[in-house]
Amino acid sequence: MTIRAVEAVTLALPFEVGGPKPRFAGKPREFVHMILVRVETADGLVGWGEAFSHVAWEATAAAVTHNIAPVAIGRDAADIDGTIRTLRQIFHLFGRTGAIVFALSGLEIALWDLAGKRAGKPVSTLLGGARRDRLPAYASLMRYGDPELVARNSAKAVRRGFSMVKLHEIHEAEVRAAREAMGPGVPLTVDTNCPWTVDEAIAAARRFAPYDLLWLEEPVWPPEDYAGLARVRQEGGLRIATGENACNSLEFETMLRACAADVVQPSVTKIGGIAEWWRAAKRAEAQGVMVAAHSPYFGPGLLASMHLAAAMEGEVPIEIHWCELGASPLGGAVLPAGGVLALPTGPGLGCDPDPAVLRDFAVM
Numbered sequence: 001m002t003i004r005a006v007e008a009v010t011l012a013l014p015f016e017v018g019g020p021k022p023r024f025a026g027k028p029r030e031f032v033h034m035i036l037v038r039v040e041t042a043d044g045l046v047g048w049g050e051a052f053s054h055v056a057w058e059a060t061a062a063a064v065t066h067n068i069a070p071v072a073i074g075r076d077a078a079d080i081d082g083t084i085r086t087l088r089q090i091f092h093l094f095g096r097t098g099a100i101v102f103a104l105s106g107l108e109i110a111l112w113d114l115a116g117k118r119a120g121k122p123v124s125t126l127l128g129g130a131r132r133d134r135l136p137a138y139a140s141l142m143r144y145g146d147p148e149l150v151a152r153n154s155a156k157a158v159r160r161g162f163s164m165v166k167l168h169e170i171h172e173a174e175v176r177a178a179r180e181a182m183g184p185g186v187p188l189t190v191d192t193n194c195p196w197t198v199d200e201a202i203a204a205a206r207r208f209a210p211y212d213l214l215w216l217e218e219p220v221w222p223p224e225d226y227a228g229l230a231r232v233r234q235e236g237g238l239r240i241a242t243g244e245n246a247c248n249s250l251e252f253e254t255m256l257r258a259c260a261a262d263v264v265q266p267s268v269t270k271i272g273g274i275a276e277w278w279r280a281a282k283r284a285e286a287q288g289v290m291v292a293a294h295s296p297y298f299g300p301g302l303l304a305s306m307h308l309a310a311a312m313e314g315e316v317p318i319e320i321h322w323c324e325l326g327a328s329p330l331g332g333a334v335l336p337a338g339g340v341l342a343l344p345t346g347p348g349l350g351c352d353p354d355p356a357v358l359r360d361f362a363v364m
């Protein structure tokens with residue numbers, strides 16, 4: 001069936017993070033912005049995707065509207081690989097990651113939603129079948145840079161039933177505060193978002209070692225310094241996680257060949273969507289490397305991550321952003337209970353965005 005319309009729907013949602021509003025790129029972040037990608041076929045069937053956007057949401061929305069939509073409209077909605085390959089080839093001179101690749105990721109997810117709805121089957125079934133319907137979720141805290149806030153929020157996440165907590169901190173005092181607040185035994189990870197040289201990262205890993213971390217995430221700048229990450233793995237004494245900034249599966253092959261990761265973290269709204277996530281994850285699985293979903297999302301991106309995780313052979317933890325939104329884009333249908341997410345069983349992704357949230361929070 002032909003694609004009739006491709007539209008970016010931007011939501012701006014108020015949020016609370018259990019501390020002061022985070023600053024990003026020089027500005028306080030007042031809203032969580034989301035770019036939903038709505039795709040309609042000639043017979044009126046609608047699929048929904050989500051494109052990575054964060055604080056550069058204007059760029060992703062423009063890429064959907066001005067670059068992705070004109071190419072996709074008129075193509076066969078069932079030809080997902082062909083459409084994505086065409087888009088990647090046309091726009092590769094603008095980079096192999098960034099707004100255009102995020103925008104086509106949103107389109108791809110919407111096309112899978114449509115494929116599932118047309119077949120009357122969940123996306124996980126199209127991927128070979130769900131191996132589990134309850135998915136382990138972990139709380140992914142914001143960066144507070146304040147040991148007291150880190151302790152308070154870590155303890156609260158454990159009380160809410162999350163079986164694992166991830167910090168976004170770079171100093172030992174905050175890591176120690178979390179471990180002391182959580183007690184021994186609850187898995188703790190630290191995501192640093194690429195701050196250090198290789199030598200600095202090795203030194204930090206050694207400082208963090210006493211706090212029994214399950215992994216240290218993206219400790220090195222730039223993120224694609226895989227030889228550097230491999231050195232941190234060997235000399236730092238901690239397991240290394242990386243991959244959210246790798247925006248095609250070939251990059252995962254390079255990463256794995258360099259022995260750069262103990263845990264790989266493909267991100268469905270960035271990597272090119274569901275099929276590319278699957279290819280990256282399968283490469284890792286074939287080498288016995290753990291897969292964890294990079295999924296601090298609240299809409300179709302979270303749902304897609306869940307279907308992918310459910311269809312994988314090994315257990316794939318799902319990242320849940322530690323953040324109370326003013327309204328849930330999925331109408332509360334997908335909320336972690338006791339640190340576990342229930343996989344939706346309906347066709348496609350299993351849940352459309354809540355029309356009331358689209359009405360009340362869309363940016364015009």
Ligand SMILES: [Mg+2]
Nearest residue numbers: 191217218244
């Ligand atoms: Mg991360």
